[in-house]
Each structure stands twice: as structure tokens, then as C-alpha cells.
Amino acid sequence: MRSIVALCFLFGAVSAHAQTVNPVGGDPVKTTPLPAVAAPASPALQNPNATGAIVSAPATANTVPGQVVAGGTVPDEATKAAVLARLRDTYGASNVVDQIEIGDVATPPNWGANVQKLINPQLKQISKGQLRIDGTAIDVKGEVRNEAQRQQIASDMANSLNPTYTIKNGLRVTASEQGLLDRALANRTIEFETGSATLTPQGRTILDQMAAALVKMTTRTVEVIGHTDNAGNRSSNVALSQARADAVKGYLVAKGISPQTLNTTGVGPDQPIASNDTNDGRARNRRIEFRAGQ
Secondary structure, three states: OOEOOEEEEOOOOOOOOOOOOOOEEEEEEEOOOOOOOOOOOOEEEEEOOOOOOEEOOOOOOOOOOOOOOEEEEOOOHHHHHHHHHHHHHHHHHEEEEEEEOOOOOOOOOOHHHHHHOOHHHHHHHHEEEEEEEOOOEEEEEEEEHHHHHHHHHHHHHHHHHHOOEEEEEEEEEOOHHHHHHHHHOOOOOEEEEEOOOOOOOHHHHHHHHHHHHHHHOOOEEEEEEEEOOOOOOOHHHHHHHHHHHHHHHHHHHOOOOHHHHHEEOOOOOOOOOOOOOOOOHHHEEEEEEEOOOO
């Protein structure tokens, strides 16, 4: 059976936001994590599926942020040149590692033009990823910073191609955005004056550090949620928790954080994280929570 045209692109990390190094790829294309140091991958592997595609597995490489390794088999030099030109325009000539081969492979109509539609600056949002184009089957994997990116990338791919192409969305959201907030807060309490929404000096110091973390984030919104213990009237506690969340937002906006990125909610005593039967438990329940959105 004549092989179906196929390409495989491996992306290095795009920034220091990625927290872990995970292998990318999977059957039928054998790949290795980027960046990594390991034994070389085999140069070409026969796809066991009915398409009979042959995809070169890019060899192990030490990548820098923004680098992409391209491998696979295309029908002619013109197709290869067009793909590489598109990659170099997107990532920069020095960041493209060429391992594409020329072979006797069948191509769907307008395949080369459709591949070029998939190679665009949006791919640079993917860290430690893989884009595999096996005839009309598209498989994209890797890490993105939020759910909105994950859905938008796959949606834009599908919309740029005709209906004969299928998109498998294997992108995953990193935990780094919420982790950034959690590390900045570090289980500390943002303190207010007793019974009021006035921040204490210690509370303002912690928020200064939170502001520094927030400017590094790319999520569209961050939820600022006020909580209280269950002492006193519930409706008064809900109002106090809302006022405190609003005070936190006001302070952060004064520090340069865009007000459009911060949403506030006061839930009063309704979401405790400890028992309200002890002084320590009530103290833990009186808190401000930061939750990364999309």
C-alpha cells in the first residue's frame, strides 16, 4: 500500500511558566521529550494503522524556548520548502530543526496549503507539544496556559480546514497559573481591622506580593473571594466578605492590576475550610481566596 503523507512537529518549551517536563506524543509516532537527553529515536516508523503512513521520529534534541523540530515524509521538495518557510517565518530560521524527508507518498487534495494554514503564530502558545498531520488526521498535544487557549487553538484549526480533516485535541492546561497565585499567597492570611474592610499593614504587604504575581499571569480573570467564619449574622458576614474582596481588588488596581481582570465575590461563612468550633478553625475560615479563571 502506498503511504499517506505525514508530518510531525515537536515544540520546545515556550517560557518558564511550564512547571514539569512531560513526554509528548504517542503511538503511532514515537517521539522523545523536548528538551531532553536520551538515546536517539529510530529514524522512521511504519504506522500500523490502515493509512500506512510513515512518519520520521525527530531525533532527541536540546531545545531552547520557541524551537521546533520538524520530521516526516512529504512528496516533493516544493512541499518541504513551503512548510519550512512557514515554520521559519513563525519561529525564526535559527529555531527550526529540519528532519523532513522526501518520499513516494500520497497526498489529499490541497494538502500542502492546508498544512501551511496550521502553521501560524498561535502554535507558539503551546509548550512541550506535538502537532502530527497524518493525511487528513490532525493530532495536537502539549501544554497551554488556560482552558480558553486550549479550546481556541483546536477550534481555529478546525475552522481553517475543510470538513474532511479531523482534529484530535490533546492539549492540556498547566497548573502554573493557579500555582503562581498559591505560591505567592503561601497559606498566609490577608488581615483586616476587626469587623471592617480596612486592610492592616501586614495585609497590604501580602497584597504587594500578590500584585507582583498577578502581572505575570495570562489568564483572562482572577476571582477574589471573601470568606468569614460563622460568628454573628449571616447576611452581615456576606456583606463583610464582599466588602473585603472589593477592598482587595481596589488595592490591587491601585498597584497597577487591570480592574477588568479581577472579579470579586463575598460568600460569608458558606464555604468553610475548617471547623468553626475552635478559635483556630474560625481564624482559618476568615480569608481571601484567589482563583485563576480563563
